[in-house]
Every structure is written in C-alpha cells, then in structure tokens.
Amino acid sequence: MSxxxxxxxxxxxxxxxxxxxxxxxxxxxxxxxxxAGELNLHPAQAGALLQLHEPLPMHELAAKLACDKSNVxxxxxxxxxxxxxxxxxxxxxxxxxxxxxxxGGQRARxxxxxxxxxxxxxxxxxxxxxxxxxxxxxxxxxxxxESH
Amino acid sequence: MSxxxxxxxxxxxxxxxxxxxxxxxxxxxxxxxxxAGELNLHPAQAGALLQLHEPLPMHELAAKLACDKSNVxxxxxxxxxxxxxxxxxxxxxxxxxxxxxxxGGQRARxxxxxxxxxxxxxxxxxxxxxxxxxxxxxxxxxxxxESH
DNA sequence: TATTGTTATACTCTATAACTATA
DNA sequence: TATAGTTATAGAGTATAACAATA
Numbered sequence: 220m221s222x223x224x225x226x227x228x229x230x231x232x233x234x235x236x237x238x239x240x241x242x243x244x245x246x247x248x249x250x251x252x253x254x255a256g257e258l259n260l261h262p263a264q265a266g267a268l269l270q271l272h273e274p275l276p277m278h279e280l281a282a283k284l285a286c287d288k289s290n291v292x293x294x295x296x297x298x299x300x301x302x303x304x305x306x307x308x309x310x311x312x313x314x315x316x317x318x319x320x321x322x323g324g325q326r327a328r329x330x331x332x333x334x335x336x337x338x339x340x341x342x343x344x345x346x347x348x349x350x351x352x353x354x355x356x357x358x359x360x361x362x363x364x365e366s367h
Numbered sequence: 368m369s370x371x372x373x374x375x376x377x378x379x380x381x382x383x384x385x386x387x388x389x390x391x392x393x394x395x396x397x398x399x400x401x402x403a404g405e406l407n408l409h410p411a412q413a414g415a416l417l418q419l420h421e422p423l424p425m426h427e428l429a430a431k432l433a434c435d436k437s438n439v440x441x442x443x444x445x446x447x448x449x450x451x452x453x454x455x456x457x458x459x460x461x462x463x464x465x466x467x468x469x470x471g472g473q474r475a476r477x478x479x480x481x482x483x484x485x486x487x488x489x490x491x492x493x494x495x496x497x498x499x500x501x502x503x504x505x506x507x508x509x510x511x512x513e514s515h
Numbered sequence: 516t517a518t519t520g521t522t523a524t525a526c527t528c529t530a531t532a533a534c535t536a537t538a
Numbered sequence: 539t540a541t542a543g544t545t546a547t548a549g550a551g552t553a554t555a556a557c558a559a560t561a
Contacts, residue, residue, distance in 0.1 A: 232499040233491040237484060239506045240391070247392050252433050261529085263551060277520060285400050287553055292521055297550080314519040314560045336385060342509040343381040351380040354505045357498055358387045361490040409527060409552080426542060435530055440544055445527080462537045462542040 246338065254334035258327055264298055267291075268328045271304065274319035303327055394486065402482035406475055412446055415439075416476045419452065422467035451475055 255265035263284065270283045277295065281288035295318055298304040303324035309315035320328060343351060403413035411432065418431045425443065429436035443466055446452040451472035457463035468476060491499060 232496070232503050233488070236491065236499060236503050236506065237487045239503070239510060240487060243388070243510065244392060244395050247388075248396075249433055261550060278518085285397055286551085288520070289522080289554080290552055294551080312519080312561075316520070339385045339388060340381070343384065345509050345511070346505065348380070350505055350508070351384065353501060354509070355380050355384050355387070357494065357502045357505070358384065360498070361493050361502070362387060362391065363493070404553095411528060424542075425544095434528085436543070437531080437545080438529055441527080460538075460542080464543070 247335065250335050250338065251331075254331050257334075258330065260327070263290075263294060265331055267294055267298065268303065268320070268324060269331060271318060271320050271324070271328065274307070274317040276309065276315045276317060277306075280318055298324070395483065398483050398486065399479075402479050405482075406478065408475070411438075411442060413479055415442055415446065416451065416468070416472060417479060419466060419468050419472070419476070422455070422465040424457065424463045424465060428466055446472070 251265065252262055255262050258265065260268070263286075266284055267280060270280060275283070277291050278288045280295075281291045284291070295304060295306060299306065302321055304318050304320055306316045306318055309317055346354065399413065400410055403410050406413065408416070411434075414432055415428060418428060423431070425439050426436045428443075429439045432439070443452060443454060447454065450469055452466050452468055454464045454466055457465055494502065
C-alpha cells in the first residue's frame with residue numbers, strides 16, 4: 220500500500236539538508252571566531268559590533284545578544300575604552316543611553332562582515348544566475364513565516 | 368553593450384541568499400543558547416556535548432571547540448562533576464584520556480539536538496519532496512569543496 | 516509601579532605560559 | 539625533542555539580585 224515511495228527519499232533529503240546546514244553553521248561560527256580573534260575581540264564583543272548597524276539602547280543590545288543587561292554595561296565599557304563605541308544619552312527618555320559605533324567601530328564591523336561573508340561569496344560563484352534564483356526561492360519558501 | 372542583463376539580478380540574488388543564511392545563523396545560535404540555558408549548561412559546555420557523539424581525546428575536543436586545551440581540563444572537570452561525561456585512559460597511549468558521554472550526557476545531548484533541529488524540521492515540511500531534492504542539490508553544488 | 520542602567524557577587528570561559536608524564 | 543594533559547594566572551563573559559534614576 221505504499222502509494223508514495225518518495226516519502227522515505229524525502230525524509231533522507233531533509234536529513235541531508237540539515238547535515239549540510241549544520242556544516243554551514245559550524246563553518247560560519249569558526250569564521251566568526253577567527254575574524255574576531257584577528258581583531259583581538261572577544262566573541263561577545265564582535266557580536267555586539269555586528270548588532271550595532273544602528274544605535275541601540277543598552278537593553279535592546281542585551282536582548283539581541285541574548286544576555287542579561289547587566290553584562291552589557293561592562294561589555295560597552297570595554298568597547299568604549301578601545302574607542303569602538305560611544306554611549307549617547309537619549310533625547311526622548313533620560314533613562315536610556317544609545318550605544319553607537321565610532322568610525323573605528325564601523326571599520327572593525329566592516330572587516331568582520333567581509334571575512335565572515337567571504338565563503339558565502341565563493342559559494343555563490345559556483346552557482347549560475349538561474350541556480351541562485353532557484354536557491355533563493357526555495358530558501359524563502361522553507362523559511363517563510365506564516366504571518367497572514 | 369550590456370549583453371548580460373542578468374548580472375545585476377544575480378548579484379542581488381546572491382545578496383538576498385546571504386541575508387537569508389545570516390538570519391538562519393542567528394536563529395540557530397539563539398536556539399542553541401536557549402536550549403543550553405534550559406539544561407543549565409554554559410554554551411561552551413553544551414558545545415562540548417554536541418561534539419562528543421564519539422569519545423575524543425582532550426586535545427581533539429579542544430580543537431573542535433576552537434579553544435586552548437588548557438580550557439578543556441576545567442570544562443571536562445565540571446561536566447564530570449555533573450555526571451555528564453567521564454575521562455577514560457587510552458589503551459594505546461598512556462598520555463591520552465578519552466572523554467565520553469555518560470548515559471545522562473547522552474540524554475542531554477539528545478535534548479539539545481532535538482531543540483536545535485526543530486525549526487529545520489518545520490522548514491522542511493514546507494517543501495515538497497521534489498523541492499527538497501532541488502534544494503539539496505543546489506546546496507551541495509554551492510558548498511562542494513574542490514578536492515580533485 | 517514598571518523600566519533603564521548600574522553595581523556587587525560568584526562562577527565560568529579564555530589565552531598564555533610553565534610544568535609532568537609520556538612518546 | 540615533541541606531544542597530551544594539567545596547573546597557575548589574569549582578563550573577560552554570564553546570571554542573579556539589589557539599587558538609583560526616571561517614566
């Protein structure tokens with residue numbers, strides 16, 4: 220009564236896809252750690268720089284980093300001491316301090332992004348324009364959130 | 368003289384793919400941190416459990432975790448204190464100690480894998496068997512290493 | 516009352532260097 | 539000599555709880 224012989228193959232494909240993705244995750248993490256180390260940044264510090272594409276209040280930065288806000292105080296202290304970020308008081312709420320990148324922080328962030336994204340650019344070069352279109356469509360369908 | 372009008376579109380697709388992958392990486396990292404926290408494990412401890420699908424010498428575990436071997440001593444000490452791993456002397460080299468999961472460690476590892484992999488399983492359900500085949504083929508082509 | 520950011524505390528991670536015991 | 543693992547040390551991350559300033 221096996222009307223759908225592709226069911227098993229499908230499950231295998233899904234497992235294989237997950238294996239490929241896990242390898243991508245590992246590789247991405249290693250690239251990130253290496254890039255951070257080359258800049259003499261602790262992973263948490265590098266992660267903060269990547270989040271700061273726009274100024275963020277301390278507590279929002281804590282939320283993005285998935286850690287307690289008390290940790291962000293020292294983290295931003297040390298990034299400030301290295302001249303990579305500044306704390307600016309918020310105009311609308313005097314409790315809030317906006318953390319933003321200095322020019323040096325922007326340069327460090329750009330270097331991180333360039334190094335972490337390098338293998339992805341190589342990978343894309345292995346695909347034709349049509350294949351890239353297909354891949355994007357499939358990834359979007361697989362990851363699309365059901366926001367109706 | 369623009370003979371290839373798809374060049375620009377291709378670059379856009381590649382950027383979009385990279386954006387989707389970055390979102391996947393962030394989500395995966397957050398899932399991992401959450402799953403580790405629910406087990407009262409430090410991220411480094413959870414990472415060690417995930418690497419220990421097979422027994423590993425201390426220095427190999429250090430290599431997989433991309434950290435100095437001196438750190439692994441304390442890491443394994445604490446995992447041992449919690450009954451999640453054991454250190455067994457190697458039969459072939461008396462300098463080496465094999466780190467391996469206890470039954471409790473295997474349960475913790477299984478829980479981590481289940482929680483971290485959950486969104487990937489949901490994503491695969493959004494694709495047909497044929498689409499999964501296509502996605503796997505594209506990912507493999509994009510990530511294949513030129514080992515000739 | 517609730518929220519933002521800080522401080523205090525305790526534990527863990529991390530890199531470096533020096534040490535031992537093996538190879 | 540080189541390698542595996544440990545120890546010592548110093549700096550950084552992390553969670554929790556308590557606090558002052560502001561909303």
